[in-house]
Amino acid sequence: MENIKETVMEVIHSVLPITLVVTALQFTIIWLPMELFIQFLIGSVLVSVGLILFLLGVNVGLQPVGEMIGSALSKTRSLLMILFFAFVLGVVVTIAEPDVRVLSTQIDQVSNGEIPQSILILSVALGVGIFVSLAIFRIIFNVKIVYLLAVGYGLVFLLAAFTPPTFVPISFDSGGVTTGPLTVPFILSLGLGVASVLRGKSASRDGFGLIGLASIGPILSVLLLGVIYG
Template identity: 70%
Template structure:
């Protein structure tokens, strides 16, 4: 019951400020048609209910399962199993990420279908999956995250020199949307599970940085798409 109360408070604190701002603007500057303003209020209610249910599902289901999967993988003592399922989980959870689908739909719209939503979604998911697998390698072999970040962004800036200009902002937006409410909790829980088994609970902080690494993958994937389509 306490989790439910905390989740409701979290959603209210997140949505209330923007709702108040729009209400103030409505009666001072913008004066939207009454039908549109009522649609906004109904949308706020639906979004609030949806976020509460979604976050409860994350805390009840995704986080425990992600940690359990992460704890089970190292016990196989097979590197390829850890890397394969790290890649697979990173891929499928990104395909399910709502933020990625919103971005893909908007890009499909503004590009008049030149960049289809499906191509973008699966390219971004592929990039996340590959870098989640690399993050597993980092935990296993104790590789410093700074080295991977420098290499990853170095390649990104190199690819940007050969990519059409319109793909560059899309690529960095793609990196941002993968840090959404579906991907981040699962990937962090997965990393905590792997690190806690391989290095003990005291070193579970090694799991942090997975999101930073995972966000590089979509950037590189979209830049490569730009090189191909460009």
């Protein structure tokens, strides 16, 4: 019951400010048609209800399962199995991420189908999957995250020089949308589960950083997509 109350308050604190700002602008500056403004208010209520149910589902189901999967994979002591399933889970959870679908739909509309929605989603998902595996590899072999970040962003800037300008902003937005409400809890829980089982690993030190690494993958994959399409 306490979890439900906290989730409701969290959503209210997230949605209420933008609703109040738009309402204030409505009656001072923008003066939208009343029908459109009412649609906005109804949409805000629906978004709030949807977010409450969504976050409850994440807290009740996804986070515990992600941590248990990470723990179970680590206990197998099979490096290939751990990295393979980390890749698969990274791909699957990204495909299910609502933010990724919103971005791909908008890009498909703006580009008039030149950048297909399915291709963009797949490239972003593959990028996340590869870098989630790399992040788990870092936890297992205690590789310093600063090295991986330096190499990753070095490749980003290198590829950006050979990619059509249209794809550069799309690639960075693709990295941003992977830090959504579905991907973040699951991947973080996966990393914490892996770190909690391996001897000598600290959950606070080694279990985090996955999202920072995972967000590089979509940037690189979309830049590569730009090189191919360009």
